[in-house]
Amino acid sequence: MGELSTLFAPERVAVVGASNEEGTVGYAITKNLRDDFDGTVVPVNPNRDSVLGVDCYESVGAAVAIDVAIVVVPPPIAVGVVREAAEAGIKDIVVITAGFSEAGSEGSERERELVELAEEYDLNLVGPNSLGIMSTAVGLNATFGPRSGTPGDISFMSQSGAFITAVLDWAADRDIGFKDVVSLGNKAVLGESDFAREWGEDDGTDVILGYLEDIGDGQSFIQTAREVTQETPIVAVKSGRTEAGASAAASHTGAIAGSDAAYEAGLDQAGVLRVETVQQLFDFASILSGQPLPDTDGVAIISNAGGPGVMATDAVGDSELRLADFSDETLDRLQDFLPSEANIYNPVDIIGDAPIGRFEEAIDIVLDDDNVGMAIVLSCPTATLSFEELADVTINLQEKHETPIAATLMGGSSTETAAQRLSEAGIPNYFDPDRAVSSLEALSRYAEISSREHTKPTTFDIDRDRIQEILTSAAESGRTQLGVESMELLDACGIETPHASVVDNPRDAQDLAADIEGEVVMKIVSPDITHKSDIGGVEVGVTTDEVPDTYEDLVVRARNYQPDANILGVQVQEMVDLDSGTETIVGVTRDPQFGPLVMFGLGGIFVEIMEDTSFRVAPVTEDDSREMVDEVQSSPLLYGARGREPADVDAIVETIQRISQLVTEFPAITELDMNPVVATPDGATAIDFRLTLDAEAVQTQEES
């Protein structure tokens, strides 16, 4: 039982603002409650003696032993009502009333008061601006929507009330049942993490679904969802994926959604199965709630129709699943009894004249094979087979073998009874083979998620004092953009950099070059010049003799470009042999919801033109970091493709982790870009870098 168990299983519910007037929210909620609620409905309205025939209280404070208060009063008095309820000891409050942060500054002030109240009284507060909540286990429909959910094992949270009404209406014809439903509203107090945690602990909830437009605190959501998804799958639509969608979402709820790259990474790290349509949301929910998890990712297809069998096979080919290879024994057994026109290989085609017995035996044999982790039973309408019989056979064999099955009965109303029977036995049925395959893929992904071991990120021994010193000194001198002059920061972080220093006169430059030996790279150092190469501010392959003249040239070019540029000097750097290495990029941005987001990709063309990048929310573990490298499509270049010598991938993996640790420990770093980090067979060396600082945050951090 979670902290919110009373919210979803109250005995006495007060409707503050209950009304007799049809068409009002206060009427709709009271009526919905009165119609089905197992407990007691307590209307509160100072201007009425009774509402819908039930005696009315004058105030929520006057009502007795209320578990949950539903607040539907006008905005100006809503906060007062919540205070009164809180003072009366009510902990669980649902604020239906709109006109808060979604409605300008006055509303935002009102919402701030609500949050303060909730903190003061430790309230479980839903909303404001919520459609309400439901719990079918106790007949609770405390929403003003037109329809209740059918009882079932899916719990559903939504940041759009309209989406709930649409989904309930749609689900009603489809054997889809719900446990709890909550309209999150403005999420002033309770948000997605709270309900995920609650339903993770709720025995009545098998699957958690969500429609989300933003996630308030990404880091905390990742932590919560990771724990929850060990036991209970979470499937969610996160809308506002595209630029246009995000801006529409912002205008809709006032939510400032971060980048979709952060959501994509964050939801994946959290173990949430992300979907894009309502259809997928429930396709996944039905298989996750009804079927066991697969032992292996091999899929068997047993079909009485060649064409649709091919479509299912295509869908498997597009997915991360694979067609199971049957054992010789399985093939022998199939060969023995199937007619010669049949196909005994996967996808098994038992052909159109198959009677039920042939289907039964084929399924039984195939499910006996240890290489088969999941199965699709696919049938078109034929004269020799009834869908109902096929459903019964499928149910029995699924129970016998405990292998997850997705049925694909391809037809319309003639499949209805069969689909119903399957559904009652927890076997989902899909019309299109590709929906069956995506659903099995989701089941297989969830099997992987629920068995994930969440290792801790490695903590490297970095020189924190030195890093803080560099940041503080920059902040104090008003610099928020750091460049090559501060590459020492990377050294302090344990990241390899070329031998280099910044000098402020030609003679020191030459001495330094002599120390380094061989040719050097020289770069102008100025916080005012970010794109050094573009203005001729970088010279490569400079011999020791040429160093003094080059020094002067670089300074002249910088002055010509920007006469008042603050020139800190020239960096003289050891030449790294780029030809023997592969250029990679490691970068960090800070997402408003998820915090530091680490990016990896191969040199400029791959990142900029091919958009071949991978992202993780920091802190990243060693596994995360290695996945980031392996995920980019260009990674074979690091592993020795096309006759290259393989790069030291371990060094890149460690570099990513060290950067992740740096930005996690130093929140004052708002952006960081190491471009390139050259990966050679012997290591990974950061050649250039840029860093953006939040000067105020540096101060705070130092003080803390």
Next chain:
Amino acid sequence: MGELSTLFAPERVAVVGASNEEGTVGYAITKNLRDDFDGTVVPVNPNRDSVLGVDCYESVGAAVAIDVAIVVVPPPIAVGVVREAAEAGIKDIVVITAGFSEAGSEGSERERELVELAEEYDLNLVGPNSLGIMSTAVGLNATFGPRSGTPGDISFMSQSGAFITAVLDWAADRDIGFKDVVSLGNKAVLGESDFAREWGEDDGTDVILGYLEDIGDGQSFIQTAREVTQETPIVAVKSGRTEAGASAAASHTGAIAGSDAAYEAGLDQAGVLRVETVQQLFDFASILSGQPLPDTDGVAIISNAGGPGVMATDAVGDSELRLADFSDETLDRLQDFLPSEANIYNPVDIIGDAPIGRFEEAIDIVLDDDNVGMAIVLSCPTATLSFEELADVTINLQEKHETPIAATLMGGSSTETAAQRLSEAGIPNYFDPDRAVSSLEALSRYAEISSREHTKPTTFDIDRDRIQEILTSAAESGRTQLGVESMELLDACGIETPHASVVDNPRDAQDLAADIEGEVVMKIVSPDITHKSDIGGVEVGVTTDEVPDTYEDLVVRARNYQPDANILGVQVQEMVDLDSGTETIVGVTRDPQFGPLVMFGLGGIFVEIMEDTSFRVAPVTEDDSREMVDEVQSSPLLYGARGREPADVDAIVETIQRISQLVTEFPAITELDMNPVVATPDGATAIDFRLTLDAEAVQTQEES
């Protein structure tokens, strides 16, 4: 009226093999015909006096004035029956009987006889191994399937009979109507091109749908479909897309499908809208049959629900469509009457309390805007609105503005009546916003397809005699692999190559190098050594003095690698400055269905590791060729990305066209690979090439 008009609108249909025995195919077809056919059913069976109460003829030859003969007799006598029908003057014959090419060598021989007969008598023969045909216009159901189609304007061909039974069953509950349906069977005579042509000329058909596992003659299909799709859209599932799917399809129908790259390119060049699911097939069909084509690709979304509006916006962001920018006038008009909480920008959110009047005015204003080419009317269930009223308003405004609309009424049974009304008015309704958007995208793509101008490929003045000579000489000497020694062939084709020759001694090599001036590239030339670089068979940057020694080195390395290699000499080639150019690849493979398939991509990494390639079936036009270049994701590198000097894209475009012409005119060339073709600011030069020859075809071509 097309050539197959009698097939789909006969007056007298004979069922040869009609039967009284329930459960037989001869019974099912006769019964289906007798139940609904407007014309006369003529059963033929020598062993019966009557079938289903209708007098029987002894033979098809004895029956009088038969328009179409349906053949359901056993395989051994099927060919004889077809001959008898043909001799009796029947042109249109549907062979239901199975046991032909799908069933081993005896069957294949039988099918060959059928094809010969069809040629001799000029028969319109469907099948064999077909479920049959339907035409709802005359109540014709000459299939043994359990269900007829509802009348409508979709004509449908399928290479899987089971798929037809599934689709008809499914469509029956969904207001989806059909004109003609044909089960293609083995396509021994009539195939996809024939029915596409027929239905393109049929006034009763608005949309042509197909389920295809292969396309017999790709080139002829492209020609036919291009013409048809000027007037009538074709939407098709082409299954066997993936490797696993293709191999399953091969085992199912015996069809050897070519590469999916060829299908993808060929179907696109043909103007066919390719889909992957049954849902999409009918989603697209319903909008294409009911809605006008858009003038512009700007989409307006008008919604009473913020969240689903965001989902629709995301879907637009993922598509090739864009959200329409409203004019100032539209924004002013919306602002004037919408409540302040509404969003007047696209997606327009008229909020949940919107009555029908607000919806009506908002839709009307938005459709008035010339920037709006298409609209999505989206509604969730609310207390203030009836879906039926919204349907009526939408229908009226669609008629008034003639702007295509996709409705998205998000609900279950409560939307049924409204959806029905919309459907009758030709407006499709989708539950998930993303289905509405994909369907509008299909409509927009079809608008582009139907207005395509099919220009002829340019014919360049190439030296055909010289090319033939090179091919013949190679074929005569038994060489089927040509390499750098034959680069003259590219010269003859008008493709730029570096100054180069093949010499067979060190002295000639040095003389040649002296002629060329500057450093040269030297390559071993041997038909036995295909990967020259791997064995040290290529030396770059050789000075004139070094040429003789390098010659010897190359020969020694080749001998070490393969002592008996046939060494033709060494190629001495002008050095092309690779640094100033971008390496591209132009290749050709020959697809069993579509013929020559031209590939373009950027240098090795992009093609091999990033799989960044584009394909077209030859012959390609200038537009095709330019699209091939622009389609690859790496193309910005040719246009000057990242500070490069832009390459001469026109030269690449011409090179692709010349290669297309070469392989079209010389079918003996089965494969060709120019890798790299270096694109510089001044042209495109092929540095290396390989070509595979069909020696027999060379002979034939020369004789012709």
